[in-house]
Amino acid sequence: MTVTLHVCITCRAGLPVLExxxxxxxxxxxxxxxxxxxxxxxxxxxxCLSACSNGAAIALSAPGRWTYVYGGMSAEDAPDILxxxxxxxxxxxxxxxxxxxxxxxRKRSLARIPPIG
Amino acid sequence: MTVTLHVCITCRAGLPVLExxxxxxxxxxxxxxxxxxxxxxxxxxxxCLSACSNGAAIALSAPGRWTYVYGGMSAEDAPDILxxxxxxxxxxxxxxxxxxxxxxxRKRSLARIPPIG
Numbered sequence: 001m002t003v004t005l006h007v008c009i010t011c012r013a014g015l016p017v018l019e020x021x022x023x024x025x026x027x028x029x030x031x032x033x034x035x036x037x038x039x040x041x042x043x044x045x046x047x048c049l050s051a052c053s054n055g056a057a058i059a060l061s062a063p064g065r066w067t068y069v070y071g072g073m074s075a076e077d078a079p080d081i082l083x084x085x086x087x088x089x090x091x092x093x094x095x096x097x098x099x100x101x102x103x104x105x106r107k108r109s110l111a112r113i114p115p116i117g
Numbered sequence: 118m119t120v121t122l123h124v125c126i127t128c129r130a131g132l133p134v135l136e137x138x139x140x141x142x143x144x145x146x147x148x149x150x151x152x153x154x155x156x157x158x159x160x161x162x163x164x165c166l167s168a169c170s171n172g173a174a175i176a177l178s179a180p181g182r183w184t185y186v187y188g189g190m191s192a193e194d195a196p197d198i199l200x201x202x203x204x205x206x207x208x209x210x211x212x213x214x215x216x217x218x219x220x221x222x223r224k225r226s227l228a229r230i231p232p233i234g
Binding site for chain 1: 123167168174179234
């Protein structure tokens with residue numbers, strides 16, 4: 001089953017934005033798209049994840065799995081985000097064992113939500 | 118359709134906990150349960166929503182709707198939380214118009230996640 005990596009493309013991450021420059025969320029999305037999603041992951045841009053004071057924010061979700069939201073992400077984190085998303089896709093319930101979890105996901109959790117239904 | 122109000126019952130909300138005293142998340146859950154869920158809402162306790170530095174945390178979710186996570190909640194907020202959950206249950210997509218949203222939901226959003234699927 002394909003899991004979804006939502007990326008907030010309107011996130012300013014609390015920083016001033018120069019006119020004409022892409023916001024941090026958009027740069028993060030572009031970096032992720034450029035590197036390409038691992039097997040079982042689709043990258044989906046979204047306008048505002050309502051985590052504005054903790055951006056840039058991303059979310060991992062799929063039917064029947066725990067949803068995870070992470071903040072404080074930047075374009076430089078793209079390789080780790082994709083590795084973490086791939087590990088999430090490899091689980092049945094969304095719970096990656098703690099020791100196998102990428103460090104940025106261990107340290108920058110904003111929330112997790114039980115499977116919906 | 119019934120929507121789910123998840124309540125983190127292990128949340129310490131960054132406060133010291135006296136031995137034998139219930140943690141803030143448990144007190145919030147008890148206050149919500151005592152007042153009773155509005156029509157179309159079920160209250161479900163959960164151990165850790167991974168929003169520990171922004172607790173006490175709750176989440177509203179249902180199939181086909183946006184999920185919302187809120188932080189900084191306490192037992193005193195129970196009436197407003199239940200009013201907000203009822204408004205969420207009354208929508209088809211989970212998006213309550215901004216002006217109809219309870220103030221604590223306007224001000225204490227941790228994240229929202231698009232419908233899963």
